Amino acid sequence: MEHIIGLSIISNLDSMRVIRKPRTYGAKANFFEEYDEYTFVKRFRLSKKSALYIFEKIQRKIRNYTQRNHALSPLEMLLLALRFYASGSFLITVADFCGVSTSTASRVVKRVSYAIAELSREYIKMPKSSAELEIVNRSFHRIANFPKVVGCIDCTHVKIQSPGGVNAEIFRNREGYFSYNVQAVCNANLEITDLVCRWPGSAHDANIFNNSRIKHRFELNQFKDCFILGDSGYGVSRYMMTPLLHPNTAAERLYNESQIRTRNCVERCFGVWKRRFPVLSAGLRVSQNTVMAVIVACGVLHNIARQNRDADPSEEENFTAEESTENAMEADESTTETPGVSFMRSSLIRDYFARL
Structure with a gap:
């Protein structure tokens, strides 16, 4: 009798178990290849030359040393932050544009802004x-x-x-x-x-x-x-x-x-x-700390844009x-x-x- 009751409980638990939906990862857009120079500048407010220049400066500081959960590449992180500076909108809008979650967009903006702001002594x-x-x-x-x-x-x-x-x-x-x-x-x-x-x-x-x-x-x-x-x-x-x-x-x-x-x-x-x-x-x-980092980062990017004409x-x-x-x-x-x-x-x- 006890054996039958135990099997019944296990059967009920199996029927109540939640089956998680498997994660899906969409293909991320390559904006450097998809956009021509004019469209790229309209979306990110920097030329491709300036964006690649700043990428070379900060890629080691923002790199993810893991490939778990399809981590963003340093270039994708930089473009997400540039899109945030260029749009002046909510983080959720930038996250949707780049195909990531709002929390990820928030962390990326903070990380990239601090990395660019550290270049202020140079620029x-x-x-x-x-x-x-x-x-x-x-x-x-x-x-x-x-x-x-x-x-x-x-x-x-x-x-x-x-x-x-x-x-x-x-x-x-x-x-x-x-x-x-x-x-x-x-x-x-x-x-x-x-x-x-x-x-x-x-x-x-x-x-x-x-x-x-x-x-x-x-x-x-x-x-x-x-x-x-x-x-x-x-x-x-x-x-x-x-x-x-x-x-x-x-x-x-x-x-x-x-x-x-x-x-x-x-x-x-x-x-x-x-x-x-x-x-x-x-x-x-x-x-507030991220605000100051964003302001300094925009100052650095502005000077780079002026120097690159x-x-x-x-x-x-x-x-x-x-x-x-x-x-x-x-x-x-x-x-x-x-x-x-x-x-x-x-x-x-x-x-x-x-x-x-």
């Missing part, structure tokens, strides 16, 4: 030698005859989702959305030469600069009496040249025109940067009018200038612009 750097400074000075001088310029500085907001917690509101900027206030210095070729992306959206541009390493380097005169150009939100100093709020003489008006035209490089840089990688303007929905994205695609609004509001917050601090600017106007 995001200020000129050091006298020869490099001379080249940068001449390239800026050709724009509007402003002498001894080593860079143009400004800040831009990168939209994020609410980080939550007790400190969430410090990330809310004056436009009312959550963001990081990113400080960048660029050269005349619209390449980013210094990048700071750890400050919340409520931080003021001048406060970010005052606590940055780039200011410390200018204080130590590492750039040999060269100037950096900023808007009226920054305080004028012996190395920071800002526009005059009330120009009176012809020399002062000429100074203002030259300063504004030259400083326009950083605003154009932000425009090209955000059009190339719309994720910076559409908003990032990842963790990749075509700039068209203005019709993802135009952002944010920069002009920020600059207009910065001028309203400018501090009162003291005669001693603005002595270098007055000397520059008197000794240089008055003679042009």
Whole structure:
């Protein structure tokens, strides 16, 4: 009797057992072969040459040392991350495009972003030698005859989702959305030469600069009496040249025109940067540490694209009018200038612009 009951229980367990559906792995697309150059750039915002170049730099850092579960190759991981930067959409959309799960797409974006961001010391750097400074000075001088310029500085907001917690509101900027206030210095070729992306959206541009390493380097005169150009939100100093709020003489008006035209490089840089990688303007929905890695990674990729002479994205695609609004509001917050601090600017106007 007990034997019969045991067989009945086993039979019932067998009938209740769940039969798992076998995993299926679809064939992954080879975007390098499927897309021509134009379509590839439209989808990934980099030329094939630039994508392969960055692949050679990071493939060892992102390689999976296993073939279990049909692991993604380093090239597939790079293209997934590039698609995320280029689309500015949800991770699930990028995952569907590349044929992976959302969790896999999230891990890949984080991994690739950190690998690319580690290259920032090589691709995001200020000129050091006298020869490099001379080249940068001449390239800026050709724009509007402003002498001894080593860079143009400004800040831009990168939209994020609410980080939550007790400190969430410090990330809310004056436009009312959550963001990081990113400080960048660029050269005349619209390449980013210094990048700071750890400050919340409520931080003021001048406060970010005052606590940055780039200011410390200018204080130590590492750039040999060269100037950096900023808007009226920054305080004028012996190395920071800002526009005059009330120009009176012809020399002062000429100074203002030259300063504004030259400083326009950083605003154009932000425009090209955000059009190339719309994720910076559409908003990032990842963790805070990954946000910073994505911003730096996009800065590295932008410089590589500029150096490889990749075509700039068209203005019709993802135009952002944010920069002009920020600059207009910065001028309203400018501090009162003291005669001693603005002595270098007055000397520059008197000794240089008055003679042009």
